[in-house]
Amino acid sequence: MRKTRVTLKDVANKVGVHSSTVSRVLNPETRKMVTEEIAAKILSAATEMGYRPNAFAQSLKTNRSFTVGLMVPDLTNPAFAPIIKGIDNMLEAHGYSVIVANTYNLPEKQQSTVEKFRERHVDGLIIATAKRKDKLIDDCRREGTPFVQAVRASNDTDVSSVLSDEHIGGNMVISHLAQLGHKRIAYVAGPQLFSTGYERYQGFLQGMKNAGLKPDRDLVVFCDEFSEEEGRNATSKLLAGRKKFTAVYAGNDIMALGVYDELEADGIKCGKDISVVGFDDMPFADKFNPPLTTVHTPLVNVGAEAARILLENISDPDILARSIKLKPDLIVRASTGRVK
Amino acid sequence: MRKTRVTLKDVANKVGVHSSTVSRVLNPETRKMVTEEIAAKILSAATEMGYRPNAFAQSLKTNRSFTVGLMVPDLTNPAFAPIIKGIDNMLEAHGYSVIVANTYNLPEKQQSTVEKFRERHVDGLIIATAKRKDKLIDDCRREGTPFVQAVRASNDTDVSSVLSDEHIGGNMVISHLAQLGHKRIAYVAGPQLFSTGYERYQGFLQGMKNAGLKPDRDLVVFCDEFSEEEGRNATSKLLAGRKKFTAVYAGNDIMALGVYDELEADGIKCGKDISVVGFDDMPFADKFNPPLTTVHTPLVNVGAEAARILLENISDPDILARSIKLKPDLIVRASTGRVK
DNA sequence: ATATGTTATGCAATCGTTTGCATAGCTTTT
DNA sequence: AAAAGCTATGCAAACGATTGCATAACATAT
Known part of the structure; x- marks a missing residue:
């Protein structure tokens, strides 16, 4: 029960110096101000007594x-x-x-x-x-x-x-999909009030442009949060619409999981019938069913x-x-x- | 650039009282000690000036x-x-x-x-x-x-x-597997130096006993960490052994993922050919391939x-x-x- | 009107550091 | 040997809050 912590003064008393001297020794910046011999004595006494500075007192004084x-x-x-x-x-x-x-x-x-x-x-x-x-x-x-x-x-x-550079990510995704022959690409957008939601959407648009594709307004659904549920909702909207699509690009991996769910529920095989892409490469994205193609952000x-x-x-x-x-x-x- | 924070004294000066009075007012326990009228004045001044206590000073004094x-x-x-x-x-x-x-x-x-x-x-x-x-x-x-x-x-x-009650968990797993007709159940044990590793193993043993099954020493592999890799290693050891098994119970979900990998790599279908169970019910365990049967710990x-x-x-x-x-x-x- | 009690407020010490300044004890210079 | 210059240490005042104690101011009892 050593409730009483060792203070600067305790160390000082033990060594027979003033607490300010101890302070100077214990602070590397000011150590050189005091005689080596004394410094050594203080140092050893401090470790022996188990001195630990009181962070409050320090912070109070130094404002850090x-x-x-x-x-x-x-x-x-x-x-x-x-x-x-x-x-x-x-x-x-x-x-x-x-x-x-x-x-x-x-x-x-x-x-x-x-x-x-x-x-x-x-x-x-x-x-x-x-x-x-x-x-x-x-x-x-x-x-x-x-x-x-x-x-x-x-x-x-x-x-x-x-x-992370959301635009580049979008470009990479679309060019990958385009290379696989996808033209009708749906986008499940994250909340536009966050930069991630907005910039990723812009990246999608830019990517489409760069690939010479025209984004279809009916194939873009905006979500209110980055959640599985919103991913599901968006997907059911897409499925209910009359426009065909061969790939879905989601605003992040979690929404992509929602996309998975809803497509599977409709008997559609993700990765075979319809391609799905996420964003983030969250932990275990490689373990999903199927393993998720996604943009890895470091x-x-x-x-x-x-x-x-x-x-x-x-x-x-x-x-x-x-x-x-x-x-x-x-x-x-x-x-x-x-x-x- | 309001670098200078408002202090008790600042508020006190403004109102024309002593800082200790302000302190008493601001502390609910001692508020009743001071005249209501003054207290009200102090309170409004404090909020108006945007007073925030300095946590260091407080902690230094109160040791909390x-x-x-x-x-x-x-x-x-x-x-x-x-x-x-x-x-x-x-x-x-x-x-x-x-x-x-x-x-x-x-x-x-x-x-x-x-x-x-x-x-x-x-x-x-x-x-x-x-x-x-x-x-x-x-x-x-x-x-x-x-x-x-x-x-x-x-x-x-x-x-x-x-x-979490690891023993009960083990019992539930084994009785579930037994009910499905599994008798030759392998155990991929987590590190025994952690209580989770040890107790879960004990739970496995107890569960086997309760189900009237005899654990086979050759079907138990001990791992050094709760990792996918260790799960894989353990599984390859099990596969290399000559003992048959129809189910694998892993010390946690992450190890179970390693089990998945190694079984699949061997052309074995998890959940069909061999059953796999984890422990923890970590986030997204329901998204794995196949969705993982596991012990949900709250x-x-x-x-x-x-x-x-x-x-x-x-x-x-x-x-x-x-x-x-x-x-x-x-x-x-x-x-x-x-x-x- | 004096003594007594009550209550609201102020005073000042304290928590454990840091740090500018003063000074004692040296060394060096002339 | 006196003057000047260093240097190593101590002194004491902060930092911003809390809190036991003293006291002023007033109310009540005698």
Whole structure:
């Protein structure tokens, strides 16, 4: 029951010096100010007594918490795990801790989360919840705490962000499908109020153009969320329409799963009768039935880069905003095939 | 650029009272000590000025951080997402923030993480990394910070834990398989140094006994980690052996995926030729090929209960340790079928 | 009118660090 | 040997909140 933690003063008393001297020794930057012999004595006493600095006291004095806040919509979405991993690994290596919060796409939740983070004086924020137009981002900018957007970004040009290049992804998908002979390609679009939903749709349009295909308005369905259910709904709408299609390209892998479901329910074999493509390459996308052809976005790297930029921004608050788009890859699996 | 945060003193000056009065008003417990009229004035001034308490200063004084540390082996494992969600939701509702750390099953990492948490003076710990015999748990117990184990637990009886009831799970699986006519059931065991690996194996043995079946030593393979690769290796060993088997029960879903791979590679149809069962019911287990019959462990609840117990333990440190085992369910899908 | 009790507020110490400044104890210069 | 210059350490004031104690101000009892 050693409830009483060892403090600077304890160490100081033991060695017979003043606590400020101990502080200087324990801080690498100021270590050289004190006589080597004494420093050594202090160091050994500190480790022997098991001294650990009190992070509160330090932070209170220095106004740095070595803590960053991370906002994600819902970490039950498996695509976020690799992102968090990338963030965590990068930050941890620099002595930072990460506080995670789910916001479930609820504005109030987002607001309260930012306030919580402010109270805890996080040194920076990573925001993976932004809408294309987001008051929250304005607030954050005004407030002054360094932050970077990851995965999704608002339209603001003067804030840093790390995304995957959704346009290129779209191009790759369509050119792949076109090569397989597909012409009538349906698009199941994610929510357009998120950059992912919007940009991927733009990528689809551009890809069609580049492939010399004309997107059919009746073969595009917009969804309200990136969910299986919305994927199913969209697909049933497509099936109910009178327009034929030979391939479905979905706004993300989870929606693609919904597409699978609804097609199968209609007796249609995914990958044989109709090709399906997703986006993200979420974990286990290769295990689905059939294994899903999808755009692999380097999720771990998105996280890591976001963290890196944030660190730069923390150490130099006046650095200019940077936007990074990471190149995705097309992963061809069994859900796409030559048009019948 | 409002870098300067509003402090208690600022509010006090504005209203013309002392900062201690403001403190009392802002703290619900002591609000009644001050005249209503003044309290109202302070309250409105505080909100108007946008006062937010400085968490460090508070924590320094009160020795409470309203922060808890969470250690997981690897949050890339999709099974952990729901657990974290359960934890986060519960703690958040009580004003706590969660700091997550991956330890990748590395003892040094675990050690350094606990130290980091100590520095940050977390009010409690949730540990999902424990081995059956774990020095770390001893350390934590000695140290005195409240903690609870989740998912996995050490053998210690006097520490709290929240697990799923692995034995019952095993029974359900075996009785299901027996009912389908399976007698020669192989077991791909997870690492025995984790309670999950060990208890599930015990559950398998017990289930066999209850079903009047004799486990065949040659049909049990022990793996070093809960990974697809180990699942594959184990399966190839089983296939190489001369003993026939009609079903494979794996220590968790991820290993079951490895089993799938290796069986398919051998031209064996999972669910038809050989039945396969997993454990956990990880997200998207219903999307695999074939959809996986598995033991559903209530992951969100495991997290939530762990958090609840921790909260109790924080508010009353002398409370006695509690161990909760949540009842799992068998989810029958297409990976199991009548024996051929 | 004085003594007593009650209550609302202020004072000041404290939590454990960090850090600018003062100073004691040297060394070096002249 | 006195003056000047270093350097290593200590002193004490922060940081922003909480809280036991003192006290001013008023109400009540005698």
